Amino acid sequence: NAGVTQTPKFQVLKTGQSMTLQCAQDMNHNSMYWYRQDPGMGLRLIYYSASEGTTDKGEVPNGYNVSRLNKREFSLRLESAAPSQTSVYFCASSERDKRNQPQHFGDGTRLSIL
Amino acid sequence: AQKITQTQPGMFVQEKEAVTLDCTYDTSDPSYGLFWYKQPSSGEMIFLIYQGSYDQQNATEGRYSLNFQKARKSANLVISASQLGDSAMYFCAMRELMNTGFQKLVFGTGTRLLVSP
Numbered sequence A: 001n002a003g004v005t006q007t008p009k010f011q012v013l014k015t016g017q018s019m020t021l022q023c024a025q026d027m028n029h030n031s032m033y034w035y036r037q038d039p040g041m042g043l044r045l046i047y048y049s050a051s052e053g054t055t056d057k058g059e060v061p062n063g064y065n066v067s068r069l070n071k072r073e074f075s076l077r078l079e080s081a082a083p084s085q086t087s088v089y090f091c092a093s094s095e096r097d098k099r100n101q102p103q104h105f106g107d108g109t110r111l112s113i114l
Numbered sequence B: 001a002q003k004i005t006q007t008q009p010g011m012f013v014q015e016k017e018a019v020t021l022d023c024t025y026d027t028s029d030p031s032y033g034l035f036w037y038k039q040p041s042s043g044e045m046i047f048l049i050y051q052g053s054y055d056q057q058n059a060t061e062g063r064y065s066l067n068f069q070k071a072r073k074s075a076n077l078v079i080s081a082s083q084l085g086d087s088a089m090y091f092c093a094m095r096e097l098m099n100t101g102f103q104k105l106v107f108g109t110g111t112r113l114l115v116s117p
Helices: none
Strands: A004-007 A010-013 A019-025 A031-037 A043-049 A064-068 A074-078 A087-094 A109-113 B010-014 B019-021 B033-039 B046-052 B064-069 B074-079 B088-097 B103-107 B111-116
Touching (some): A004 A087, A019 A031, A019 A087, A019 A109, A043 A064, A043 A074, A074 A087, B010 B019, B033 B064, B033 B074, B046 B074, B074 B088
Parallel strands (some): A010 A109
Antiparallel strands (some): A004 A019, A031 A087, B033 B088, B064 B074, B088 B103
């Protein structure tokens, strides 16, 4: 049972470099999400994809782009990394329109930007 | 305004004792849901329990139960018979309707629980 798989698990970048974080789920979920987790701030939504072919901004979208490649995959791209983007990034998925269904999370990507 | 408030940055409990982790929320949506997640030191987010606003009974899942007080807008997590493996960060989250019609989760800042032998 893979669930939600994120790659890579760790990454160090220099300021200005670009990078794509990959996420894939095998639960046939329609909806996928990207969060960032910073100390003392809980998880904040960056972007989400309600269903294949759609993406929308969340709470903190600046500096990021996303692609919903297909139903399984949802990637997050940092075009020009900044130290403020040092964080732990989580991908999640869920059934759409099922109120009592939780979001299932990947194990996270720990990203450091120097 | 903060939608989810967890006022306890850290809690300590002895093994086999019960512990309550507090969560209060603010919403004007009559149909909402509340989730609790556990994040151990390894970092993954593990779903524990769900409570819907229209649910008549408090949710229970094994050693986890929710003390849901709708009028007070609180949804406290109760862990009975604590185990060393319960040491982790615990997050309360609320399902919120966005202006796109889609629902998202809003998370609290978490409570770190330490279970001692």
